[in-house]
Amino acid sequence: MQQPLGEQIRVRVDQDAPLFTEKRGFREAWRQIKRDRFLYALAALPLLYFVIFRYLPMVGLIIAFQDYDPFLGIGAIFSMDNFVGVKHFRNFFDSIFFWNIVRNTVVISFYKLLFGFPLPIILALLINEVRVTLFQRTVQTISYLPHFFSMVVAAGIVRAMLTPQGGLLNQAIVAFGGEAQAFLTDPALFRSILVTMDVWQQAGWNSIIFLAAMATINPEMYEAAAMDGANRFQRMWYVTLPSISFAIVIILIFRIGGMLDAGFEQILLLYSPSVYSVSDIIDTYVYRAGLIGRQYSFGAAVGLFKSVLALILMYMANKVAHYLGQEGLW
Amino acid sequence: MKLSRGEKLFDWINILVLTIVTLFFLVPFLSVVSTSLVSGREYALRGLFILYPHRPVLNSYDMLLGQGSIVINAYFVTTARVIVGTSLGLIFTFPLAYVLSKRRLYARVPITMFIFFTMLFHGGLIPNFVLIEKLGLLDSFWSMILPNLINPWWLLIMRNFMLAIPEELEEAAIMDGASPLVVLVRVYLPLSMPVIATIGLWYAVMHWNYWFDAAIYINDPKKLPLQLILRGILEYGTGQYSDYSGLAEMTELTDPPPAESLKAAMIVITTLPILMIYPFIQRYFVKGIMLGSIKG
Numbered sequence: 001m002q003q004p005l006g007e008q009i010r011v012r013v014d015q016d017a018p019l020f021t022e023k024r025g026f027r028e029a030w031r032q033i034k035r036d037r038f039l040y041a042l043a044a045l046p047l048l049y050f051v052i053f054r055y056l057p058m059v060g061l062i063i064a065f066q067d068y069d070p071f072l073g074i075g076a077i078f079s080m081d082n083f084v085g086v087k088h089f090r091n092f093f094d095s096i097f098f099w100n101i102v103r104n105t106v107v108i109s110f111y112k113l114l115f116g117f118p119l120p121i122i123l124a125l126l127i128n129e130v131r132v133t134l135f136q137r138t139v140q141t142i143s144y145l146p147h148f149f150s151m152v153v154a155a156g157i158v159r160a161m162l163t164p165q166g167g168l169l170n171q172a173i174v175a176f177g178g179e180a181q182a183f184l185t186d187p188a189l190f191r192s193i194l195v196t197m198d199v200w201q202q203a204g205w206n207s208i209i210f211l212a213a214m215a216t217i218n219p220e221m222y223e224a225a226a227m228d229g230a231n232r233f234q235r236m237w238y239v240t241l242p243s244i245s246f247a248i249v250i251i252l253i254f255r256i257g258g259m260l261d262a263g264f265e266q267i268l269l270l271y272s273p274s275v276y277s278v279s280d281i282i283d284t285y286v287y288r289a290g291l292i293g294r295q296y297s298f299g300a301a302v303g304l305f306k307s308v309l310a311l312i313l314m315y316m317a318n319k320v321a322h323y324l325g326q327e328g329l330w
Numbered sequence: 331m332k333l334s335r336g337e338k339l340f341d342w343i344n345i346l347v348l349t350i351v352t353l354f355f356l357v358p359f360l361s362v363v364s365t366s367l368v369s370g371r372e373y374a375l376r377g378l379f380i381l382y383p384h385r386p387v388l389n390s391y392d393m394l395l396g397q398g399s400i401v402i403n404a405y406f407v408t409t410a411r412v413i414v415g416t417s418l419g420l421i422f423t424f425p426l427a428y429v430l431s432k433r434r435l436y437a438r439v440p441i442t443m444f445i446f447f448t449m450l451f452h453g454g455l456i457p458n459f460v461l462i463e464k465l466g467l468l469d470s471f472w473s474m475i476l477p478n479l480i481n482p483w484w485l486l487i488m489r490n491f492m493l494a495i496p497e498e499l500e501e502a503a504i505m506d507g508a509s510p511l512v513v514l515v516r517v518y519l520p521l522s523m524p525v526i527a528t529i530g531l532w533y534a535v536m537h538w539n540y541w542f543d544a545a546i547y548i549n550d551p552k553k554l555p556l557q558l559i560l561r562g563i564l565e566y567g568t569g570q571y572s573d574y575s576g577l578a579e580m581t582e583l584t585d586p587p588p589a590e591s592l593k594a595a596m597i598v599i600t601t602l603p604i605l606m607i608y609p610f611i612q613r614y615f616v617k618g619i620m621l622g623s624i625k626g
Contacts, residue, residue, distance in 0.1 A: 032436040038510035039429045043441070046426035049479045050445060057453025057461050074464055123351065129344050141612060142352050145359070148604050148615075150539030152557045156564045156597045157358045160365065165590055166373075168361050204355060208616055232340045265542055269561070283455070290456045291546065303454030311451050330446065 064088060064301035070294075088301035097285060105281040108262040111195045113255055119203045121248060124210035125236055140211075143204025155269035158197050159184065190275040194266060209251065213244040250326050257317025260310045282306045366390050366594035373588045390587040390595035400551060401559055401599065407471075408538060408556040415475050415537040420530050422479045423488060428518055430485075431492035442486075449482050462547055473547035474555070478540070484529050491525040492518065528614045535611075538604060560600045564593055 033040065066082040076082060092098055123143065130136040146154060161168050162183040170180040183189050217240065225235050241248075264283035271279045280288075282302065290299015314329070321328035333341075367386035394401045429435065430442055453461075458477065467473040495518065503513045519526075541557035548554055554562075567589060587595075 029436055032434075036432070036435060039432060039435060042425040042514075043429040046422045046480060047441070047444075049422060049476075050448060050482075053461070053477050053479070054448040054453075054482075057457035058451065060453055060457030060460055063457070063460065068460075070460070070463070126344055126348055126351075129340075130348065131341060132345075135345065135348075139348050139352050141609070143355050144612060144616070145608065146355060148535065148539075148608055149359075149601055150541060150557050152541050152561045152564070153539075153597055153601045156560060156593065157362055159564060160362050160590065160594055160597070161358055163590065168358075200355065200358070231336060268542075286455050291459060296456050296460060299456040300454065303456055307452055307454055314450055 061300055061304050063297050064304045066297055068297040068300075070296060084297075088298045089305065091298065092302050092305065097280070097289075100277070101280050101282050101285045104279060105260060105262045105283075108191055108194060108267075108279070108281060109259040111191060112198050112263070113259070115195050116198050116202060116206070117252060117255060119199055120206035121210055121244075123203055124207040124214060125240060127207065128211060128214045128240065129232065129236070140204070143207070145204070146201040147205035149201070151265040151269060154197065154201050155266065158193065158270065162193070184270060185272055185274040187275050187278045190271070190279050193270070194263065194279070197266065197270075198263065210244055210247060213247040214240060217243045246326060249324060250321055250328075253317045253320050253324075254314075254329070257314040258310070259313060260306055362594045362597050366591055366598050368588065368591045370585045370588055373591070387585070387587075389585060390591045391599070393587065393592065394595055394599060401556070401596070403552055404554055404556040404559040407553060410471070411474055411555055412534050412537045414471075415478060416530055416533040418475060419479055419481075419533040420526060423481070423485050423529065424519075424522070424526060425514075426480070427485055427488035427492055428514060428522075430489045431495075433493075433497070445482050445485065459546060467547065469548055469550055469553065471553060474537075474540075474543050477543060478536070481533070481536075484532060488522070488525050488529055492522055495521050528617065531611050531614050535604065535615075556600050560596050563596045 060077070063077060065085060065088075066077070067084050068082060069076060127136060127139055130139070149157070159167075162170070164170055164180045164182050169183070174180055183193060221239050221243070222235055225239050230238060260282065262281045262283070264281070264287075267279050267281060267284055268287065271284070283306070286299045286303045286306075289295055290302065293299075318328035318330060364382050364386075367383045367388070367390075369383070369385065369387040369389055372383055372385060372387075430438060430445075432438065435441075462468060462473050462477070467476070499517050499521075500513050503517050508516065539557065541555065541561065544555050544558050545561070548558070551559075
């Protein structure tokens with residue numbers, strides 16, 4: 001039987017080793033460390049990277065509880081003089097932006113999930129049914145392509161499609177007797193554009209994992225089903241889909257776990273003040289209010305709020321995965 | 331196996347649907363390519379986003395890639411970023427992956443947890459910015475390299491690959507009198523070449539495409555990578571760079587390209603290298619999705 005996909009996609013932290021190699025106290029530990037001093041020396045510099053560029057910013061989060069002044073030295077971060085407690089958090093929760101950006105984050109993520117999750121599965125099902133290998137490969141290669149464009153390029157292509165100055169879509173509308181529209185500044189359309197672009201850029205790429213799961217299905221299952229008179233749709237429905245259901249469930253769970261990432265770069269590159277009301281998410285708000293507006297402490301507080309929520313969501317997603325008998329991320 | 335009529339119909343409909351889907355993925359980019367070739371004259375006659383220009387011209391490219399232009403400069407910045415970022419990325423990632431693949435290592439699991447935690451929790455935008463500022467890296471080339479030295483996810487994938495290399499190889503080499511360094515360089519490095527090549531490609535594409543760090547850390551236009559020049563031209567047109575030689579020659583052209591063609595040409599210029607190597611590197615990326623799976 002095939003491996004459970006949880007096994008395939010996760011990066012396991014524990015590799016069936018006990019926590020410490022042997023429990024023989026400090027002396028034995030020191031002996032082992034001395035024996036492997038070459039290995040520790042190799043690891044030192046890379047680990048220093050994690051300390052400086054990954055953990056120091058976490059320490060820096062204490063400015064969320066201060067009135068941080070960028071013109072004071074580093075010492076100011078560690079002094080109690082500027083300590084203001086949860087003032088910035090309270091300001092954030094009380095601000096008129098709070099509900100709007102939380103709602104936008106969740107709603108945009110939800111729409112991306114609603115369309116961006118099932119479409120790769122359907123695409124994988126269709127590609128899996130193709131009998132002509134050359135055609136199959138061509139479709140796959142082209143469908144992955146947008147994934148390799150940088151976000152700036154992808155957003156540029158979307159702008160080019162939608163511009164009222166002769167964009168492809170507007171030219172088509174005009175050709176059919178309609179009137180050119182400014183799509184990107186229309187609040188009613190902006191989220192649909194985000195979702196469509198997301199599908200365009202990622203659907204092909206996201207289908208790979210499902211195709212890989214399908215490749216592990218035993219061909220005898222299809223032959224048996226065909227013998228019993230199942231047609232192609234029935235085989236897709238009763239053989240292929242159940243066989244990849246574990247992949248579908250686990251990927252869905254972790255996408256929900258990552259829901260607070262609604263697409264910061266994408267939105268930052270496409271939005272404008274006229275569509276802030278429907279597209280301003282937590283990340284873009286941190287960027288504008290915190291970084292551009294130079295309210296570092298306030299921005300750090302909003303960012304911390306999001307990071308903690310995201311950690312809890314991921315933790316719950318992992319718990320659910322375990323509960324369903326799949327192996328989670330850890 | 332003889333196919334029934336229903337089966338054949340199914341196949342044809344499937345091919346038809348997939349062809350339409352493929353066009354959905356492909357046409358937006360193709361139309362940008364064709365727009366980049368439209369001349370000012372043709373624009374006046376036929377409009378802009380035509381499926382193919384009757385008389386394709388390279389005016390837009392001439393203008394963007396003129397002698398000493400900011401675009402050429404940005405090409406050098408991005409190339410340097412890719413080369414330095416990828417080399418240093420591998421130099422930092424490979425040894426740590428090697429160390430973490432040693433099952434006998436004391437405190438191996440705590441060290442791995444220490445790294446793994448950074449995948450789940452981040453300081454976030456503002457503390458990262460403050461850090462770069464305090465390190466004096468604002469407006470420095472290194473602000474694009476150092477924060478991205480090691481991708482923890484890829485590190486663990488590389489470690490998983492090396493976990494599959496039998497430990498007996500190391501024992502045998504040590505029996506033969508090899509030092510730990512020789513074991514690493516002569517035994518593990520050659521055996522790890524497939525995963526090093528794959529992850530090197532990931533670092534390279536990441537560095538070519540990434541833009542946000544430069545957007546917040548770098549102000550000097552001469553230090554901006556290609557993606558940021560593209561962003562500037564897309565959002566504000568070419569005017570903002572008119573102080574720099576190369577792009578100002580617009581007025582001297584007899585048939586200046588329309589603004590939308592310039593933008594389209596800049597998109598093509600930015601993504602052309604990716605496009606050219608894409609057919610050859612694609613399988614490394616696809617394989618990579620499965621690589622993490624080697625023994626979990």
